[in-house]
Amino acid sequence: MRRIICIGNRYRPEDAAGPAVHDRLTAQGELPAGVELIDGGLGGLDLLRLVEGAARVVFVDSVRGLGAEGEVITASAAQVATLASAHADHAAGLPYLLRCLPLVCDGALPRITLVGLEGAVDEASVRRAAKLALNLALDDDGDRAPVVARGVAP
Amino acid sequence: MSKTIKLHVDMNRVEGDLEVSAELADGVVTDAWCAGTMFRGFENIMVGRGALDGLVITPRICGICSTAHLSAAAGALDRISGVEVPPDAQRIRNLALMTEHIQSDVRHTFLMFTADLVNPCYAKHALYPELARRYTPFQGSAVLEVLRQTKHVLEIVAILGGQWPHSSFMVPGGIASVPSSADLLQCRHLLRQYRSWYEQRILGCSLERWSQVQSSALLDAWLDEREEQRSGELGFLLRVCRALGLDAIGAGHDSFLSYGSLDLPAGSAVVATSGSRQLVPSGVARGTQVRAFDPAAVAEHVTHAWFEGEPGGVHPAQGQTVPYASGAEGRKYSWAKAPRYQGVPAETGPLAEAIVAGDPLLTELTQRSGASVLLRQLARLTRPARLIPAMECWLAETTGEGDLYRAPGAIPDGEGAGLVHAARGALGHWVRVEGGQIAHYQIITPTAWHASPRDSDGVRGPMEQALVGTRVADVANPVELGHVVRSFDPCLVCTVHSVQGGRALGTARVGGPT
Numbered sequence: 001m002r003r004i005i006c007i008g009n010r011y012r013p014e015d016a017a018g019p020a021v022h023d024r025l026t027a028q029g030e031l032p033a034g035v036e037l038i039d040g041g042l043g044g045l046d047l048l049r050l051v052e053g054a055a056r057v058v059f060v061d062s063v064r065g066l067g068a069e070g071e072v073i074t075a076s077a078a079q080v081a082t083l084a085s086a087h088a089d090h091a092a093g094l095p096y097l098l099r100c101l102p103l104v105c106d107g108a109l110p111r112i113t114l115v116g117l118e119g120a121v122d123e124a125s126v127r128r129a130a131k132l133a134l135n136l137a138l139d140d141d142g143d144r145a146p147v148v149a150r151g152v153a154p
Numbered sequence: 155m156s157k158t159i160k161l162h163v164d165m166n167r168v169e170g171d172l173e174v175s176a177e178l179a180d181g182v183v184t185d186a187w188c189a190g191t192m193f194r195g196f197e198n199i200m201v202g203r204g205a206l207d208g209l210v211i212t213p214r215i216c217g218i219c220s221t222a223h224l225s226a227a228a229g230a231l232d233r234i235s236g237v238e239v240p241p242d243a244q245r246i247r248n249l250a251l252m253t254e255h256i257q258s259d260v261r262h263t264f265l266m267f268t269a270d271l272v273n274p275c276y277a278k279h280a281l282y283p284e285l286a287r288r289y290t291p292f293q294g295s296a297v298l299e300v301l302r303q304t305k306h307v308l309e310i311v312a313i314l315g316g317q318w319p320h321s322s323f324m325v326p327g328g329i330a331s332v333p334s335s336a337d338l339l340q341c342r343h344l345l346r347q348y349r350s351w352y353e354q355r356i357l358g359c360s361l362e363r364w365s366q367v368q369s370s371a372l373l374d375a376w377l378d379e380r381e382e383q384r385s386g387e388l389g390f391l392l393r394v395c396r397a398l399g400l401d402a403i404g405a406g407h408d409s410f411l412s413y414g415s416l417d418l419p420a421g422s423a424v425v426a427t428s429g430s431r432q433l434v435p436s437g438v439a440r441g442t443q444v445r446a447f448d449p450a451a452v453a454e455h456v457t458h459a460w461f462e463g464e465p466g467g468v469h470p471a472q473g474q475t476v477p478y479a480s481g482a483e484g485r486k487y488s489w490a491k492a493p494r495y496q497g498v499p500a501e502t503g504p505l506a507e508a509i510v511a512g513d514p515l516l517t518e519l520t521q522r523s524g525a526s527v528l529l530r531q532l533a534r535l536t537r538p539a540r541l542i543p544a545m546e547c548w549l550a551e552t553t554g555e556g557d558l559y560r561a562p563g564a565i566p567d568g569e570g571a572g573l574v575h576a577a578r579g580a581l582g583h584w585v586r587v588e589g590g591q592i593a594h595y596q597i598i599t600p601t602a603w604h605a606s607p608r609d610s611d612g613v614r615g616p617m618e619q620a621l622v623g624t625r626v627a628d629v630a631n632p633v634e635l636g637h638v639v640r641s642f643d644p645c646l647v648c649t650v651h652s653v654q655g656g657r658a659l660g661t662a663r664v665g666g667p668t
Contacts, residue, residue, distance in 0.1 A: 046319065
């Protein structure tokens with residue numbers, strides 16, 4: 001199973017990128033076979049169960065400080081995990097989840113990529129992110145990903 | 155001579171959403187200010203929306219307490235509609251809320267609270283090697299165990315609610331999901347697994363054995379009775395918190411509040427203490443003297459909060475949330491209002507619930523030494539032991555064939571309050587509907603009670619008061635303040651989860667109000 005998990009809060013503009021991409025992918029109609037789209041909302045650490053059992057997971061989220069305004073970036077799970085704080089506090093979010101995942105995952109670890117939208121969300125960036133997320137979800141070989149924006153330096 | 159010192163404290167909420175300022179004299183906190191540094195505005199978002207929209211929007215206030223917000227939102231609409239929730243629906247609502255509690259209680263303890271116990275300032279303590287072995291973030295045995303076990307139990311909410319996350323299955327009149335008998339069986343399996351792990355690893359004994367510990371003397375005897383209990387996670391945490399003096403800091407106002415929560419369904423074998431109609435009874439306590447809770451006595455002050463309003467408190471059924479952020483520097487210092495009960499600050503949460511319910515162990519311990527960091531955490535970590543038996547009973551009583559919904563019809567004009575307990579304490583939604591739309595929506599969260607600024611009389615909020623008297627060994631590393639604040643499990647805005655690069659996370663600049 002391949003999962004696109006869009007996270008964030010649609011009622012807070014600075015955190016609404018994930019839900020916006022989710023809505024766009026939903027509006028596009030049926031997804032390719034084997035691809036599941038999930039509105040991860042504010043699930044945080046509880047998204048662990050949604051990651052387990054998948055072969056490929058693409059997270060979509062708002063990001064800050066990882067790219068230029070309006071840019072869509074990608075980052076690996078390992079890169080995002082380096083941003084985790086020690087406390088599982090209420091803002092731990094995706095970095096904490098990805099730092100924990102290798103330690104407690106039931107079954108094989110999926111390949112995970114973050115698609116991040118930097119700054120204010122607009123139709124163009126949502127469209128780019130949605131297309132990128134879908135391509136990455138279908139891509140069995142990360143080197144062939146058709147759109148690669150600036151990633152996060154480890 | 156006292157002086158204000160800028161302290162850097164790792165707080166539960168990063169991005170500076172909670173700032174703590176402390177004034178110290180000879181290394182002891184003499185005054186403190188807790189400031190919420192972000193305006194939320196959820197209440198204002200609600201006004202003008204459809205009457206049912208709170209069921210969808212308010213669970214997105216908090217990613218950890220979304221079920222609690224849904225429960226409060228639905229409860230307010232139940233009151234406005236005058237509809238009675240069928241017993242099986244009440245059981246399922248309760249089960250979802252309790253599942254959120256029993257997961258949060260363990261996660262907070264071992265993923266948030268105990269991380270501070272491996273602070274380098276304790277490195278020379280005899281227990282430090284064991285502290286590190288158990289509690290080091292991302293490595294400790296307790297940390298990894300909790301991550302593994304708690305990820306499963308929340309499936310109960312997903313099963314009962316039909317979807318997850320942010321399920322809106324609680325609706326006025328009952329629930330919108332229809333769990334099958336197979337679903338209920340799966341929930342019983344998940345709960346049984348969780349109970350088994352909790353007994354083995356957290357308590358080191360059965361729930362029944364733990365329920366016999368009803369005094370401090372019996373607690374000490376329990377600790378020495380078996381190695382599994384002494385070295386289980388609860389036993390070890392008790393010993394280390396005593397050794398580090400966490401039983402002597404964080405006292406607060408000695409004032410406790412419970413709205414009451416978990417309405418008892420008709421015909422259930424589950425009964426509550428003192429004839430209460432709720433498993434978690436309502437009440438207020440000064441020390442451990444409990445008296446009845448009057449919802450009309452709740453009010454919010456804004457004298458020291460960045461909102462418009464006159465001095466004195468206003469009941470949330472009438473209160474407004476109008477931000478005011480200029481010309482009042484030095485007096486107003488927080489985006490959190492100051493909730494008060496009969497004009498007095500109050501703490502809520504697991505310890506308050508236990509005192510109001512007359513839990514003999516926690517009542518005696520509080521009588522002896524007042525509230526403390528240790529007592530709050532003890533109450534939190536042992537709350538699953540108080541909840542799981544009722545959960546098992548309600549799962550067994552739920553047939554899946556009873557009524558789950560009574561149609562309320564169109565939501566009429568009216569006002570009502572949904573008062574429940576989230577994992578961290580009393581949560582209330584005050585709602586007024588006019589013409590099918592929300593005309594008024596006010597929310598008081600448990601953290602609003604705890605992280606409250608001063609009120610119109612200048613009386614400190616619970617966390618501010620709890621910090622006073624705390625000795626800080628090293629102002630460059632004020633971990634003691636973190637212990638006090640974390641014992642309240644604060645959550646100021648749980649909604650911004652953006653991945654951030656660049657600056658270091660996990661610190662909040664702390665300074666005195668200017």
